[in-house]
Amino acid sequence: MQDWAPVFISLVLFTLLSPGLLFQMPAKSRLIAFGNFHTSVASIVVHTILFFALDAVLLVAIGVRIELGN
Template identity: 40%
Template sequence: MKDWAAPIIAVALFAFLTPGVLFQLPGNHQPVEVVNMKTSFISILVHAVIYGLLLMLFLVILHVHIYV
């Protein structure tokens, strides 16, 4: 049995936290913009920090495991 939690969580977070796809923090004209498909360097940095924190939360702190 292999633990699939890490790749599944990493891919899902990457898909949902890509700047401009679902939301963008900080937005170009507002603090939070929804589905604008545009991004900035600061937004990329903010989303990368959020991605890293959530990945650590799920994999290191909560020890999520999915065995298949």
């Protein structure tokens, strides 16, 4: 049986943390802007750090496992 947690968790986090899709942090005039579909270098860096931090916490520290099979 294979562990599918890294695939599913990374896919969901990548989708949710894409800068400008749901939110952008930092935005041009505010700290957080929701659903503006814009991005900047600073927001890419912040969202990348958030992605790797949450991915590491969920997969390594907590050890989430999803096993599909018989």
